[in-house]
Amino acid sequence: MGAPTTPATTGTPPRPVPGVPLADRALTRPRRRLVAAAAALVALAAVGAGSLLDLSTPAPKSADAPADAFSAGRAYEDVQVIAARSHVAGSPANEQVRAHLEQQLRGLGLETEVQDTVAPEAGQLSGAAGGATLARVRNVVARMPGTDSTGRVFLVAHYDSVQTGPGGNDDAAGTSTILEVARALTTGPRPRNDIVFVLTDAEEACLCGASAFAASHPLAADGGVVLNLEARGSTGPVIMFETSRNNAKLVDIFGRAAPHPVGTSFAVEIYRALPNDTDFTAFLDQKFVGLNSAYIDGGAIYHTPLDTPAAMDRGSLQQHGDNALGLAREFGGTDLTDLRSGHDATYFPVPGGLVRYPGWLTVPLALLAVALVGALGWLTRRSGRASTGRLAAGFALALVPIIAAPVAAQLLWLAITTIRPGYAELLDPYRPIWYRLAVLALASAILFTWYALTRRRIGPAALAVGGLAWLAVLGVLLAVAVPGGAYLTTVPALAGALCGLVALRTRQTGPWPVVAVTAAAAVGVVILLPTVVLLFPALGMAMGGVAALVAVLLGLVALPVVDLLHPQAGGQRGLLALRARRLAVLPAGAAAVAAVVLAGVGLGVDRFDAAHPAPTHLMYALDAGTGQARWLSHESDPQPWTDGYVDGVTDVGDDFPGLGDGELRAGPAQSANLPAPKLEVVADATAGGERTLRLRLTPQRVARLATLHVDTSTATVLRADVAGRSVPVEPRAGKWGFGLVFHAPPAEGIEVVLTVRPIAGQVSLRAMDASDGLDALPGFRPRPPAVGVVGSHSSEMLAVARTYPL
Numbered sequence: 001m002g003a004p005t006t007p008a009t010t011g012t013p014p015r016p017v018p019g020v021p022l023a024d025r026a027l028t029r030p031r032r033r034l035v036a037a038a039a040a041l042v043a044l045a046a047v048g049a050g051s052l053l054d055l056s057t058p059a060p061k062s063a064d065a066p067a068d069a070f071s072a073g074r075a076y077e078d079v080q081v082i083a084a085r086s087h088v089a090g091s092p093a094n095e096q097v098r099a100h101l102e103q104q105l106r107g108l109g110l111e112t113e114v115q116d117t118v119a120p121e122a123g124q125l126s127g128a129a130g131g132a133t134l135a136r137v138r139n140v141v142a143r144m145p146g147t148d149s150t151g152r153v154f155l156v157a158h159y160d161s162v163q164t165g166p167g168g169n170d171d172a173a174g175t176s177t178i179l180e181v182a183r184a185l186t187t188g189p190r191p192r193n194d195i196v197f198v199l200t201d202a203e204e205a206c207l208c209g210a211s212a213f214a215a216s217h218p219l220a221a222d223g224g225v226v227l228n229l230e231a232r233g234s235t236g237p238v239i240m241f242e243t244s245r246n247n248a249k250l251v252d253i254f255g256r257a258a259p260h261p262v263g264t265s266f267a268v269e270i271y272r273a274l275p276n277d278t279d280f281t282a283f284l285d286q287k288f289v290g291l292n293s294a295y296i297d298g299g300a301i302y303h304t305p306l307d308t309p310a311a312m313d314r315g316s317l318q319q320h321g322d323n324a325l326g327l328a329r330e331f332g333g334t335d336l337t338d339l340r341s342g343h344d345a346t347y348f349p350v351p352g353g354l355v356r357y358p359g360w361l362t363v364p365l366a367l368l369a370v371a372l373v374g375a376l377g378w379l380t381r382r383s384g385r386a387s388t389g390r391l392a393a394g395f396a397l398a399l400v401p402i403i404a405a406p407v408a409a410q411l412l413w414l415a416i417t418t419i420r421p422g423y424a425e426l427l428d429p430y431r432p433i434w435y436r437l438a439v440l441a442l443a444s445a446i447l448f449t450w451y452a453l454t455r456r457r458i459g460p461a462a463l464a465v466g467g468l469a470w471l472a473v474l475g476v477l478l479a480v481a482v483p484g485g486a487y488l489t490t491v492p493a494l495a496g497a498l499c500g501l502v503a504l505r506t507r508q509t510g511p512w513p514v515v516a517v518t519a520a521a522a523v524g525v526v527i528l529l530p531t532v533v534l535l536f537p538a539l540g541m542a543m544g545g546v547a548a549l550v551a552v553l554l555g556l557v558a559l560p561v562v563d564l565l566h567p568q569a570g571g572q573r574g575l576l577a578l579r580a581r582r583l584a585v586l587p588a589g590a591a592a593v594a595a596v597v598l599a600g601v602g603l604g605v606d607r608f609d610a611a612h613p614a615p616t617h618l619m620y621a622l623d624a625g626t627g628q629a630r631w632l633s634h635e636s637d638p639q640p641w642t643d644g645y646v647d648g649v650t651d652v653g654d655d656f657p658g659l660g661d662g663e664l665r666a667g668p669a670q671s672a673n674l675p676a677p678k679l680e681v682v683a684d685a686t687a688g689g690e691r692t693l694r695l696r697l698t699p700q701r702v703a704r705l706a707t708l709h710v711d712t713s714t715a716t717v718l719r720a721d722v723a724g725r726s727v728p729v730e731p732r733a734g735k736w737g738f739g740l741v742f743h744a745p746p747a748e749g750i751e752v753v754l755t756v757r758p759i760a761g762q763v764s765l766r767a768m769d770a771s772d773g774l775d776a777l778p779g780f781r782p783r784p785p786a787v788g789v790v791g792s793h794s795s796e797m798l799a800v801a802r803t804y805p806l
């Protein structure tokens with residue numbers, strides 16, 4: 001196997017070259033190649049622009065928009081009331097928000113009530129390591145009775161916020177959208193089906209409001225269709241990112257009825273792998289079907305004090321509302337009795353709509369792609385464009401950029417976070433666009449460099465087929481492991497193989513080979529560019545390598561177009577070839593320079609300041625028994641401000657089991673004069689070796705949550721009831737082998753009944769409560785302007801604990 005040789009002399013235009021693959025033969029003259037490359041790139045840029053335009057948000061409608069339309073202007077007025085301040089479940093501020101919601105819904109003439117109950121956590125929240133979790137919740141529920149109902153449509157959003165921020169987006173976006181959708185629905189003819197507006201409480205704490213509604217509200221008894229509305233950022237398109245199982249019919253309605261349907265079956269797969277949860281989790285059982293939507297870009301402000309109404313992109317709010325209203329009307333008029341189809345759909349956005357096909361097609365399509373790429377390879381060999389050895393080498397070498405680009409993207413981010421450690425505590429930088437572009441430039445540089453180095457030895461045809469082969473193989477792997485994501489590589493591989501076959505079979509002197517390879521690259525752009533764009537905010541820069549991987553896959557589909565950038569078809573020798581090789585490094589060099597410049601611009605532009613502070617995590621824990629107090633931080637590598645409070649690493653599991661497991665940074669603090677929660681024995685009876693303790697746990701200050709743990713070396717917990725509800729007694733690790741966490745404890749306290757088998761004498765219990773805000777603590781120095789608060793459920797928490805031997 002030798003390099004294809006063709007005599008070419010300098011000074012005369014090179015003659016057509018036998019053995020030059022795909023589009024090359026008609027294009028051996030540099031000027032013609034340049035024209036073809038320019039035409040192909042313009043076409044691809046147009047397709048890319050169309051794809052990006054399809055992901056843009058609609059213009060927000062003003063407050064004087066027609067009454068039957070959704071107006072972001074009107075909804076935003078509610079956003080300002082809901083998110084005026086932090087309103088965590090159980091707080092007086094949350095009571096004011098609830099009063100506003102009730103008033104608005106009643107004002108529309110809807111039957112409105114408050115479901116006031118105690119409920120356990122839905123699903124399994126990460127970080128809820130304290131033990132069984134419950135909350136006192138107050139959901140606002142309003143019903144619009146249908147004219148001839150076949151079932152219920154539930155529009156769900158949570159109205160509570162985190163303690164660290166006002167929740168201007170999370171979830172004033174969903175809550176205000178539901179109010180405005182309810183208003184718009186009341187102006188038109190009444191829908192056939194019941195529409196139920198469910199504004200839940202304590203989502204941030206434990207999804208307990210949604211859990212209470214799904215499990216015990218009479219309107220939820222027969223199930224129905226749930227549309228959950230969320231925001232995990234401040235901007236970007238609203239993505240329908242989660243569905244119930246067997247979603248084909250739901251997705252079909254979504255594609256038809258949502259005016260701006262952005263959603264992909266790949267997101268469903270990613271979301272399942274991420275440690276996130278929303279209210280929708282509480283509805284994922286037999287009774288309900290549904291769709292979960294959120295906008296997620298601008299994640300830097302998520303759960304922080306910066307998540308204010310002013311931070312909201314009202315275009316995102318408009319899209320939430322347009323889609324929710326369209327879906328409410330469609331589901332409101334559809335026969336809801338049979339929305340569960342036997343399969344999941346594959347779906348993804350394309351300009352102008354949502355492509356969907358049944359999930360059972362995933363494996364056959366993946367195998368077809370393998371077969372067609374195989375046929376392309378066979379024909380390529382038969383036509384003399386590449387030997388078997390070169391095809392094998394092309395396949396092996398195509399793995400290089402597939403691995404190198406994501407690794408390089410991760411290393412780039414490692415370098416950037418080394419320069420700016422504050423990024424470690426952010427979901428995404430405040431201005432991530434420069435870093436995202438840097439990752440794409442880096443992926444391009446790697447692909448172009450790899451191509452320039454391998455092209456002459458292996459040949460363009462073998463490399464193009466090798467790249468497609470990887471896409472086809474990945475399609476099979478995804479079809480088996482992550483079926484919703486298989487389309488990402490299967491469809492471009494199919495398009496590449498079909499267009500490659502066309503390019504081989506058409507007259508090589510005409511424009512058709514170039515048209516064919518450009519068409520294949522266009523399919524790659526339509527399928528993969530939105531994925532790249534949506535993956536960045538979904539995963540954050542810390543996982544930018546995933547977007548780099550997808551970008552390289554797009555590059556592999558477009559290799560024959562990339563080849564046109566090389567000023568000379570393969571095979572020439574001499575001075576011209578030397579000049580051509582020098583020119584061939586231009587795209588690679590340009591992309592590499594761009595990557596460095598873009599990363600540098602990012603570091604220059606995205607500096608921390610008062611409006612974009614570097615988030616820090618701090619909490620305070622006081623042992624009321626010993627008087628010992630500590631500052632604690634979750635930061636693994638504390639930033640300068642946090643460093644003023646903490647030094648060594650500690651495990652607080654023995655002293656503060658309510659804070660969960662895991663190592664924290666800790667430092668000594670002055671003891672504040674704060675009362676521990678009171679634990680009173682209401683009744684105490686022993687019979688048959690079992691001791692039953694009826695206890696009342698009452699925080700002595702305004703507390704967001706209270707916890708109670710039992711030292712299981714002193715007694716084995718047999719049964720536990722909290723506020724009349726039985727809770728699981730599965731042991732947790734460590735000294736405090738049984739625990740419970742109660743959010744939004746009522747002023748009169750929480751009744752806990754424990755049935756235990758004593759092991760030795762007294763039973764040892766540890767009670768803790770937690771409030772928010774460190775400002776009043778002795779020794780606390782306020783943050784300077786450019787230092788902010790991490791958006792986490794334990795940020796700024798003030799915990800007081802005490803042991804009670806009973």
Ligand SMILES: [Zn+2]
Pocket residue numbers: 162170171204303
């Ligand atoms: Zn949230």
